[in-house]
Amino acid sequence: MLGRQLDPEARQWVEATLEGLSLEELCGQVCCVGGGSDDAVVDRLCETWPRVPVGGIFTWHGSLADHRRRIAGLQTSARIPLLVASDLESGPASIVDAPQFPDALAIAAAGNPEWAYAAGECAARFARACGINWTFAPVVDLNLNPDNPITNTRSWGDQPDRVIPLAAAFLHGVQDNGLAACAKHFPGDGTDDVDQHVATSVNRLSLEEWKRLHGRVFAAMIGEGVATIMIGHIAFPAWDPENCTGDVPCPATLSQRITTRLLRQEMGFRGLITSDDMNMGGVAGCLGRPERTLAILEAGCDLLLLAHVPEDFETLLRAVRSGRLKVGRLRASVRRILQLKAALGLHRGASWASEPAAADRARWQEVAEKVARASVHCVRNERGVLPLRRLRSGSRILTVTMSLDDSKLPVVEEELRRRGFQVDHLRNPADCDFFHKARRYDAVFVNLAIKAAWCSMTVRCVGPRNLMFMNSFYREHPAAVFTSFGSPYHLRSLRNLPTYLNVYSDSAPSQRAAVAAWLGEIQFAGGRPPVRL
Template identity: 35%
Template sequence: MKKEWKYLLETPYHLEEEDVEWVQNTIQDMTVKEKAAQLFIVMNDKKEEDKVKEFLQDYPVGGIRYRNMEKEDVMLQNQMFQKYSKIPPFIAANCECGPNEVYKGAPFIATEAELGAAGKSSWANQAGAASGEICREVGVNWTFSPIVDVYLNGKNTIVNSRSYGDDPDQILELSKAYIQGVHEHPVLCCAKHFPGDGVDDRDQHLVMSVNDQSCEEWDQTNGKVYQELIDEGLETIMAGHIALPSYCKKLNPKLTDADILPATLSKELLQGLLRKKMGFKGLIVTDASHMGGLYGTMPRQELVPRVIEAGCDMFLFAHDMEEDLNYMIQGIEKGIITEERLQSALEHILGMKAHLGLHKKQGHSRDTASEQVSRQYAQIEEEIADGAVTLVKDVKNYIPVNPKESPKVRLYFLTNAPETRLQKGNPVKEMVVEELERAGFQVDVNESLYEMEEKEVSPGNIPKIMKKPSIREFRESYDVVFIVVYMHGYSKENSVRVKYSFEHSNEIPWFNCEVPTIGISLNFTNHLYDLPMLKTYINAYAPTRACIRAAIEKAAGKSEFKGKHNDTVWCGRWDTKV
């Protein structure tokens, strides 16, 4: 065995010599096309066996990710990808909130912000264990989680509810527990988004975002998290389309601002900081290559091979598979990707596959999870929601509101506009109404312009959404107002803000000083930035029945608030606190 292969016997690979020989021999037997294709993880939409077989013959890729599908379809597809791959592939899923994205109907456990508010590592561990179990059930062997971004900018909505919070020590505690849970099953974890999102308030899906921390600040926050996870054996890291100018310039003083590139293209960050300074020996994968933060850097023909040459080992997704594969092959043939760098990337890829034992059990998947297990995870979801829902603000002591003494509720539900004309109704709003009524309230629901237009497109809808009753009438009609906010999504705008369905809408809290008003967020934690006038505000962290029920029951005084918030909820403003 060559000396340079010895690291595959060590953390995080822990291979036996026979496994290293498989890695060596496999790489030696690969054609240039096979080597180039092995660098890709692609998004799969093929279910028919003949199409899967044909695709893998044309493009012998290193891994796949797929869109949320029925459980049976996922299992069959993954079995086919193992069956027809010459080298067993990675099969990846996003398990940021538990295994809910592995297949339709899989359990949702909790958002990372919810786990951060609850603050119990045992719950993070259970979220990881659920993810690992459900992944292995259908043949998934890699989860692109946990997210370990240190959330420092209260105006950022890209990672907001997807981050454990602003405390590096708590992030380490929860991410370690999550990883330990996943590792109860032979599934890889991937910490993301190196070098750290949550500092800029812009979305790397749309633009290269910038982590503008100093080297010292980074070492104490994001760097601290990554270093400790690396030291504990972290297998894979996802590089974001996020720049870190301070370290780039420290490691290469000749760089100007115009030379700064995102981590995915930065030798300084990948090879200088992550590999050399921090000692990471595992696999580096890019974040999605169709994101604006990468597209905006250079022509795709250049960036495809340069991502690998910079230090990434795998390239996530393709703009056009035939075109991108040709770009990668050309990059190899022209020497943009050096022989040494290509060899290293393939060693990391195959070494991690051997770490999973994929070379010994190709085609392996199993179906062992039962309805009983799913019920167990549903119970965990409820327990976490009870421990996480947070009373951020109650300066006028509106909480608790007793439904027997104050039964008459007016509900304003603020959410995004429908994305297509096919979108009818709002199941989250329906759950809110059901849970308010379940708690004993009499609910009168305000209609948004979207809902009016869904029923009937009419010029009369605009004056209707702007119309407000007299103050006297409103105060006589309602004891309390609930304004429930479910703004969601990213990759459409850089920061998702509270929006009303029309200008001068009756949804704007004109009633806040007239009737006790309680705000509840079902997603982002930073809505006080747009709703500072609210005197009572609750963060519920997720649009699930468990979180909605917990928030309403706690508002009604049926159970205590247990969750903790951090200072990012104030968005750096004094007026959000009063």
């Protein structure tokens, strides 16, 4: 029933359930807690549900069996069925053993809406087999600032004409298969260079620009029937210029003008509105916890994401009893929460789906490999180094991973060794004499595995690792190749590189496709990149 009106039976369940809720249950329904992958947290929630009856839980990694066991325990303990949420932005492999799709920007580079639908379908089918019924995807922010540390490869691009059909296809793949989708992060991330996990992000587009860009994308998602929208900790001064904490504009999560007047009233969104994680610095830096908890609801959010219980639950309870938070306001949000649960069939006990068949798993894996092969873009090949068909079995190859975390791109090495090459690997070689090392190898592949990662505050290659560029080994080496498995914008700062590829993802299929393209086994993808480089 997602994206369609509820049938009479479902509407009756919503109203009867709402009428029968105690004040404690009303306050609990708007709390979505974390810890769904932690047995200790799950056990505690099961024990305390009669006293703190939360409405949802967020889960992350685990086996299918573990997800089922934990979620079954939670659903059995809850009098009202739970929303069980997870991030499945480019497929289900982030939370369970499943086919791994490349990142959204790689799917956008491939440009096939049918493949975007397949990624959403795969996510939904595995999620429902686990007992998960809600995903915080698609990310429909636009990559308007190459230095934005949050959107990057999670986004579908920077142009609404290209983003809308692909994000819509993913959305339908999700919701056609019984998983609620969530367009995020309203009113639109990707314009500044701040991570809302750390501090309030500011969308400084004019109102006219916003309507043409982010506003158009979110309006399209609403038109496509997206079940939920996530409000980001993102200020939008063009619409709410006076709501500030000191000289810092307040985020949309604390702005009734943005969340209620713009999204709910002006744009006509009738579904559930969730906050982003209410513990992020972008909102926590504006207000202390009790006031923040109430202000997010008063702004117009229906659900507090990653609420702390019992603290936030007790704050709500005190506020309702004192008259600070009106019962009518709380009931309006709980009605929308119950409507989503009914649209998912949870009132009929539809918490599970069967595990996808082997044939479906194989079909999705094949699509993922097609996406990867269709998204290897050769941006620069000044000296005609690529493809490297002259390499033979036994050739000595050095791979270098440049990353801000512990990424190593192991599939790249596996694929090269499988072809008979001798492979050595270095990670972040902070070495001015790297050019001496490079001379010992027949080919050097420098692989940038840098993309959006929460709290990193950058998608640039920064720090001592850049000492390896001293003496510019790539100008003398006959086979030096640079490939980005993340941010596509590295030539803006590493502008002298003569041979450079964008793959847009560090997924296993993307690593396999990159190796095949280096060696001339597949052709480079044609067409325009999904973002302006």
